[in-house]
Amino acid sequence: MFDTHAHLNFPEFDSDLKRVIERAKSAKITGIINPGSSLKHSRTACELAQKHPFIYPAVGLHPHEAAGLNPKDLDLIINKLTELVEKNKVVAIGETGLDYYRVGGGLDRKALSEEKIADEIERIQGIQKKLFKAQLNLAQEKNLPMIIHCRDAYEELLKIVKDYKLKGVVHCFSGNAKQAKEFLSLGLHLSFTGVITFVKDDDELIKIIGETPLEKILLETDAPYLTPEPYRGKRNEPAYVKFIAEKIANIKGISVEEVIKTTNQNTKNLFNLT
Numbered sequence: 273m274f275d276t277h278a279h280l281n282f283p284e285f286d287s288d289l290k291r292v293i294e295r296a297k298s299a300k301i302t303g304i305i306n307p308g309s310s311l312k313h314s315r316t317a318c319e320l321a322q323k324h325p326f327i328y329p330a331v332g333l334h335p336h337e338a339a340g341l342n343p344k345d346l347d348l349i350i351n352k353l354t355e356l357v358e359k360n361k362v363v364a365i366g367e368t369g370l371d372y373y374r375v376g377g378g379l380d381r382k383a384l385s386e387e388k389i390a391d392e393i394e395r396i397q398g399i400q401k402k403l404f405k406a407q408l409n410l411a412q413e414k415n416l417p418m419i420i421h422c423r424d425a426y427e428e429l430l431k432i433v434k435d436y437k438l439k440g441v442v443h444c445f446s447g448n449a450k451q452a453k454e455f456l457s458l459g460l461h462l463s464f465t466g467v468i469t470f471v472k473d474d475d476e477l478i479k480i481i482g483e484t485p486l487e488k489i490l491l492e493t494d495a496p497y498l499t500p501e502p503y504r505g506k507r508n509e510p511a512y513v514k515f516i517a518e519k520i521a522n523i524k525g526i527s528v529e530e531v532i533k534t535t536n537q538n539t540k541n542l543f544n545l546t
């Protein structure tokens with residue numbers, strides 16, 4: 273079983289990473305993809321992968337990085353990511369994308385006029401798009417798949433990715449059924465986290481999983497976040513990916529073995545793992 277998205281280089285794992293990795297191995301996890309989220313975390317993802325051969329690094333900047341970014345530095349950032357790709361066994365570019373949820377959440381709303389706040393939000397969204405497109409181009413150039421993060425910006429993101437011939441996964445998919453179909457028709461995969469273990473049975477997400485071919489689904493924890501039931505509220509870790517496999521099996525009315533077997537193959541094919 274693969275966990276295609278875990279941030280083992282985040283501080284939440286500082287004190288007991290060794291045990292987390294042991295528990296993942298006992299839970300029959302054969303590979304973990306650790307995406308980058310900033311330049312620093314792209315670097316530490318690569319370092320972690322050098323120490324543990326079953327951890328595969330991805331490098332990229334999360335859209336949250338856009339707010340503090342000067343667009344002039346974009347070339348420099350892409351150069352640094354390129355260097356990491358060339359010196360490490362990087363399996364994807366990401367996580368990167370658009371996140372319009374609470375953009376400008378850090379602004380001092382009392383000190384600024386409505387108009388100024390709107391301008392600032394538009395400015396940050398513009399940088400997110402530039403940052404995303406630059407990483408899409410890097411992925412194309414290096415022939416790597418993308419790990420796409422998207423929140424509250426699916427229509428905007430679709431407009432961008434439509435112009436590319438892409439391989440990749442929309443991680444922690446939380447859009448609607450129509451958007452899911454559009455991503456699938458573009459050849460992208462969808463991956464699901466512990467969120468699917470605690471939404472209601474009539475949630476659109478459950479319907480989307482039912483309708484998405486198993487061949488296009490990947491499993492992920494997004495550890496340390498989004499912990500599945502029955503551990504919801506605690507820190508997440510790769511060993512818990514089995515609860516997501518079980519839930520998908522349950523929704524589709526198939527065996528867990530089949531979910532594991534097919535998603536393993538999907539992961540190996542997409543990220544070119546041997």
Ligand SMILES: [Zn+2]
Nearest residue numbers: 277307367494
């Ligand atoms: Zn993530």
